Amino acid sequence: MNLYRPFSVSSGSNAPYMRGFWSYERATWATLFCLIPPLVATLWENGGALFPALVLSVITVVGWQALFVARRKIPQRRGVLVSAVIFVVIAGGDAPLFPAVLGLSFGIILGELVFGGRGFSFLNPVVxxxxxxxxxxxxITFSSPADWLTYASIPGAVFLIVSRLVSWRMLAGFVVSLIATSSLFGAVIDLGSLTQGYFLFIVIFLACDPATSACTNSGRWANGILSGFLVCVFTGSGGAANEVQPLIMAIFLGSIFAPLIDRIVVEINVFMRSRRNG
Known part of the structure; x- marks a missing residue:
């Protein structure tokens, strides 16, 4: 399992995330704050038509969590609100209410709650x-996002990276792999799409999710490279890298391999240290 390592006890300036100040609750509120500009841009683009989806998504995730809290006595976490907001920004204006509720229920239950909550699952519930x-x-097809979504996502992305709540290595590996793979195999990816559409939003808030991506620094590079490669596989020749379907499928598979990647990195480190120390 990929435990929620950003808030484990550690010390030293080389730690992958900031320690001490950041607790689970503080990180959740910080992420929700970073999601406000993308949510406002999406609401502005769709008008009042998106409010029913937002309200229903919040009720869905809070309701399922309340049921699991009552039955399993697991801690109640506000991270489900993050999942609801991200889901609405991506699919709130495209998926009808019943498929949206059904899909979000499936994601929050099988992607998070059955494992004991956020940090104990290797999958992001929105993915x-x-x-x-x-x-x-x-x-169901996902339409183009709000025109200002990328620009609205930049402040939150910068904050999360600077505060080390998400890893820049994962983001860098993702982008470098996407560009290198498309050039190597002649899959003409529209690189302009990296600054448009859903790309930045999905990569920052889903691919770089610290609870479901690799935990080791080398593993983050490998996880990002694998996910970027898979985007090219699912996009194909001439596709845009900011489309929802290829990004989600690439992140889904990348998350499945993240624990294995971390395990391999740890085993290699143990082997190298044993060689050095005799």
Whole structure:
């Protein structure tokens, strides 16, 4: 399992995330604050039509968490609100209410709550929810996002990276792999799409999620490189890298391999140290 390592006890300036000040609750509120500009841009683009989806998404995630809290006595966490907001920004204006509720229920239950909550699962519930909708409702297409979504995502992305709540290594590995793979195999990816559409928002808030991506520094590079490569595989020749379907499927598979990547990195480090120390 990929435990929520950003808030484990550690010390030293080389730690992958800031320690001490950041608790789970503070990090959740910080992420919600970073999501306000993208949410406002999406609401502005869609008008009042998005409010029912937002309210229903919040009720869905809070309701399922309340049920699991009552039955399993697990801690109640506000991280489900982060999942609801991210889901609405990506799919709130495209998925009808019933498929949206069904997909989000599937994601929050099987992607998070059955494992004991955030930090104990290797999958992001929003990624699971969107993957479910993509497979179960193939006729649902995701339209272009709000024109200002990328610009609205930049302040939050900068804050999360500077505060070390998400790893720049994961982001760098993702982008470098995407560009290198598209050039190497002649899959003409529209690189202009990296500054448009859903790309920055999805990569920062889903691919770089510290609870479901690799925990080791070398593992983050490998996880990002693998995810970027998979985007090219799912996008194909001439596709745009900011489309929801290829990004979600790449992140989904990348998350599955993240614990294995960390395990390999740890075993290599142990082997190298044993060689050095005899």
């Amino acid at each position: 699971v929810a969107l993957a479910f909708i993509i497979f179960a409702y193939p006729t």
